[in-house]
Amino acid sequence: MTTFTITMPRALDLIAALEFPAKLPAPVDCKILIFDFKSSSLIEPFAMLMISSEISRYMHEHQDVEFKCSNYMHMSYAGHMGFFKSFGLDFGKSPGEANGSSRYVPLTIYSTSDIEKSAASKGIEIGDEVETISQQLSYTLCHIKEGILFDTLSYSIREIMRNVVEHSAASRFGICAQYWPSKNKAEVAIFDRGIGIKKSLSQNPHIDASDDKRSLNYALMPAVSGKAFKGSRVKQKGHWANSGFGLYMTNRICRNGGTFFICSGDTGMLLTKKSNAKRYFSTNLHGTAVRMVLKTDQLSSLKEALDTYKNEGYEIQKRYKEIINIDPSSASLMLSTDFDLSIWGKILAALKLRN
Ligand SMILES: Nc1ncnc2c1ncn2[C@@H]1O[C@H](COP(=O)(O)OP(=O)(O)OP(=O)(O)O)[C@@H](O)[C@H]1O
Numbered sequence: 001m002t003t004f005t006i007t008m009p010r011a012l013d014l015i016a017a018l019e020f021p022a023k024l025p026a027p028v029d030c031k032i033l034i035f036d037f038k039s040s041s042l043i044e045p046f047a048m049l050m051i052s053s054e055i056s057r058y059m060h061e062h063q064d065v066e067f068k069c070s071n072y073m074h075m076s077y078a079g080h081m082g083f084f085k086s087f088g089l090d091f092g093k094s095p096g097e098a099n100g101s102s103r104y105v106p107l108t109i110y111s112t113s114d115i116e117k118s119a120a121s122k123g124i125e126i127g128d129e130v131e132t133i134s135q136q137l138s139y140t141l142c143h144i145k146e147g148i149l150f151d152t153l154s155y156s157i158r159e160i161m162r163n164v165v166e167h168s169a170a171s172r173f174g175i176c177a178q179y180w181p182s183k184n185k186a187e188v189a190i191f192d193r194g195i196g197i198k199k200s201l202s203q204n205p206h207i208d209a210s211d212d213k214r215s216l217n218y219a220l221m222p223a224v225s226g227k228a229f230k231g232s233r234v235k236q237k238g239h240w241a242n243s244g245f246g247l248y249m250t251n252r253i254c255r256n257g258g259t260f261f262i263c264s265g266d267t268g269m270l271l272t273k274k275s276n277a278k279r280y281f282s283t284n285l286h287g288t289a290v291r292m293v294l295k296t297d298q299l300s301s302l303k304e305a306l307d308t309y310k311n312e313g314y315e316i317q318k319r320y321k322e323i324i325n326i327d328p329s330s331a332s333l334m335l336s337t338d339f340d341l342s343i344w345g346k347i348l349a350a351l352k353l354r355n
């Protein structure tokens with residue numbers, strides 16, 4: 001009988017979360033699998049969601065393997081956040097159980113059909129229901145119901161959560177978040193095991209969503225959507241009609257000092273504001289995961305930020321037309337850089353449309 005031990009790293013952060021699936025052993029020889037937390041002292045919301053979901057998935061797929069955790073008793077924060085109970089270890093609280101009175105949202109699983117049913121029973125649109133949930137979560141994190149931080153968190157959570165409900169086809173999704181006032185930092189993670197960005201975007205015939213990397217880049221462009229496009233048979237109306245701006249706006253808001261990470265399929269993409277703004281990671285996720293890190297002392301008024309980004313987004317969208325309806329060859333040039341008007345000249349020069 002083979003016992004396999006995975007020593008969990010000291011910091012369970014973004015990188016550790018992305019590296020974790022590859023550490024899981026091939027099941028053939030493994031009869032007992034032990035997760036050893038003796039070196040771990042830090043755990044972040046995204047890592048909690050991703051690692052617990054991976055452990056649950058692996059346990060479900062390999063029911064003949066016995067699972068154990070060792071040296072975890074000092075991980076009281078993770079326990080309180082519902083990390084251990086989410087994959088069946090009786091330590092700490094269950095997912096969603098902690099009351100979240102201390103500026104965190106514990107690991108919480110939402111059912112998309114419950115959100116839809118709740119909206120229907122109130123006679124409101126699903127987008128309104130998602131907005132209400134996002135505002136509650138934002139309030140849990142920042143303890144006030146107005147102001148730049150409340151507005152920005154509500155907006156960002158709402159856009160990512162709407163995407164799960166509107167595009168992922170997942171029946172459930174997870175969320176976990178923490179605000180650290182002394183560090184002027186907040187992290188929000190949202191994770192689904194739905195169809196992923198590539199499959200969802202491939203409904204749009206104007207773009208080449210043939211691989212995960214391209215698809216992620218397209219999804220972040222202003223006015224690019226898997227539902228709203230020229231010639232789409234589904235005509236959307238009303239306040240929550242898709243326009244392809246959610247990920248574009250949210251990533252720009254986060255990058256005001258913070259970072260935006262999204263992964264789907266075999267690609268993860270970390271965006272910051274610096275010149276080396278884009279970093280790719282190899283992943284293996286059936287679904288979509290987003291991690292937003294906000295520098296809370298560097299946020300500007302949400303309304304002003306949204307107005308600026310929206311205007312720039314429309315301007316960029318208009319200019320797509322200068323280079324033929326985002327055809328794959330010109331798009332690939334744009335995909336290699338960021339959607340900022342200041343780089344437009346460079347794109348045209350590269351396409352030899354301007355010196
Ligand atoms: N969780 C997800 N699962 C599957 N596909 C997704 C997910 N999130 C985003 N997408 C894909 O990325 C596209 C772009 O998302 P984005 O939020 O920018 O625009 P939108 O949702 O179409 O429109 P808007 O946000 O303006 O209502 C979506 O249309 C969808 O195809």
Ligand SMILES: [Mg+2]
Nearest residue numbers: 159163246247
């Ligand atoms: Mg959206």
